[in-house]
Amino acid sequence: MSDQTTPPTLVLGSTSRYRRELLERLGLPFEVRAPEVDETPQPGEEPILLATRLAHAKAFAVAAQAGDRDEIVIGSDQVADLDGHPLGKPGSHEGAQAQLRSMSGRTVAFHTAVTIVRPQTQEHWQALDTVKVRMRTLRDDEIESYLRLEQPYDCAGSAKVEGLGITLIERIESDDPTALIGLPLISVTRLLRLAGLDVLRHTRAHA
8 A cells, every 4th residue: 555645646447527527526626637448338247346346447548648757547327227237328319318218207327337447456345326316207398308408418317417407307316416417426435435535535635
């Protein structure tokens, strides 16, 4: 374990602005690197396994770039689960329409997986948070208004809950409200402690 006064470099292995904004809440300096990972689901792959596999793959893809530097790499992935079928990022207006119509009046589970890798010690840690979201019965005009205002085409299940997506929801069951946005900070801070980085010691939020 490195000296507490010179912590390892923290790296977020994601290009998601939502994950970047969440990690910024901790007040830690960090770098951002894009993981080169194929996110295509494998045939018959269950949503939980998909999220876990991709978080693992992203973290290790970025960790492979560390060289001899002491780094802690965070990889994360979120998959929306509708009756065992994965819902990814819609990518288009039509895709989001179809997703939201299929989710209307139903419960969707959002699985957010995290893998943290310490390349120098060849250790890694994992966590999975599941948030259950009960959607309201949605009218087509509500879906259209929401999509026009938020354009949530880069959000799993078209659910931009930090914005107007909250108006589409009837109920949320969660142990960590940040998990639904894309990075479960309770799990992240726990895993960072295991990796040797104490957030309260190194945060700049109150410096």
